[in-house]
Amino acid sequence: MKEILVIYYSQSGQLKEISNNLLSSLAKNVDYNITYKEIEPVKSYPFPWKSDDFFNVMPESVLGVKCEINEVDFEKNNYDLIILAHQIWYLSPSIPFWSFLQDDKYKHIFKDTKVITLVGARNMWVMALKDISKRLKEIGAKHVGNIVFIDKHNNLISVLTIIKWMFTAKKGPYKNLPEAGVSTKEINYASKYGELIKTAFENNNFEDFQSKVVSIGGVPINFAVKITEQNAKRIFKIWANKIIKKGEMENPKRLLLVRAFKNYLLFLIFAISPIVHILFMLIFYLLYPITSKKISDISLLKL
Ligand SMILES: Cc1cc2nc3c(=O)[nH]c(=O)nc-3n(C[C@H](O)[C@H](O)[C@H](O)COP(=O)(O)O)c2cc1C
Incomplete structure (x- = not known):
């Protein structure tokens, strides 16, 4: 019997749905036992979000400041595979998920254990993966896979729809805009990755698991988006350090700067990013041997 542990956090339930579908065939198989553990912040983050709250979590997300989470109890000390289902907040692992992963109290379950990270995000997840991968190395986990579910619409469309979704809790499709987040079709087809997990267990070999995931489209990645992310994260850190100096999340003294950050971010997204996107795509093709290798490595x- 293979023991699979799924640790997840999800405000809308999207990541739970993806995880369920991904593991649907294993769940019906007597050779696998799947346990779900939800990460629950002691003080839950609002969903749907209010505008100020949404932008106010940026500093703590970017600087990796932990929140308090309810104790997570594990029935076993060892699992054959751990799936970490998480989302991205401001190019960083979400605060609740990061608070769990950073907590040394839980590091024993990761030691020498195979881990697959499962991302459900808008479209910018690479910078967060670097942090997560570093932490997994630190605690002795074997990071054997990374499966990514994103919104595949145009960047600006996906910004508009995610704002609608986050502020209303309604995923759409809306009158003039498509469904927000990961499409229902992609969620429904998530089981194809579960089949790869099953094969890897049957062959007792996870060595080529990730290349198989990539070959069936499990890691959508775009060079221009990746470079945008890299630059944006640097800018976010500057704002985050400024805002956090004004006090903790609840401190109203932060609001003025948080609102300035919101306006700055919307300006970056809608006025600057379309232009730099074209520039970064040009760089991608001009330096193709180098840039394509970078993308393939990630x-x-x-x-
Ligand atoms: C505060 C906040 C910031 C976010 N920042 C990003 C981001 O930087 N990159 C990204 O791809 N998605 C971002 N998202 C979208 C989430 O990664 C995720 O797709 C969405 O919140 C749904 O996740 P859920 O499973 O928790 O409902 C953000 C969402 C929130 C709430």
């Missing part, structure tokens, strides 16, 4: 977890 996909294959050679970070």
Whole structure:
């Protein structure tokens, strides 16, 4: 019997749905036992979000400041595979998920254990993967896979729909805009990755698991988006350090700067990013041997 542990946090339930579908065939198989553990912040983050709250979590997300989470109890000390289902907040692992992963109290379950990270995000997840991968190395986990579910619509469309979704809790499709987040079709087809997990267990070999995930489209990645992310994270850190100096999340003294950050971010997204996107795509094609290798390395977890 193979023991699979799924640790997840999800405000809308999207990541739970993806995890369920991904593991649907294993769940019906008597050779596998799947346990789900939810990460629960002591003080839950609002969903749907209010605008100020949404932008106010940026500093703590980017600087990796932990929140308090309810104790997570594990029935076993060892699992054959751990799946970490998480989302991205401001190019960083979400605060609740990061608070769990950073907690040394839980590091024993990761020691020498195979881990697959499962991302459900808008479209910018690479910078967060680097942090997560570093932490997994630190605690002795074997990071054997990374499966990514994103919104595949145009960047600006996906910004508009995610704002609608986050602020209303309604995923759409809306009158003039498509469904927000990961499409229902992609969620429904998530079981194809579960089949790869089953094969890897049957062959007792996870060595080529990630390349198989990549070959069936499990790591959508775009060079221009990746470079945008890299630059944006640097800018976010500057704002985060400024805002956090004004006090903790609840401190109203932060609000003025948080609102300035919101306006700055919307300006970056809608006025600057379309232009730099074209520039970064040009760089991608001009330096193709180097840039395509970079993308391939990230996909294959050679970070
Ligand atoms: C505060 C906040 C910041 C976010 N920042 C990003 C981001 O930087 N990159 C990204 O791809 N998605 C971002 N998202 C979208 C989430 O990664 C995720 O797809 C969405 O919140 C749904 O996740 P859920 O499973 O928790 O409902 C953000 C969401 C929130 C709430």
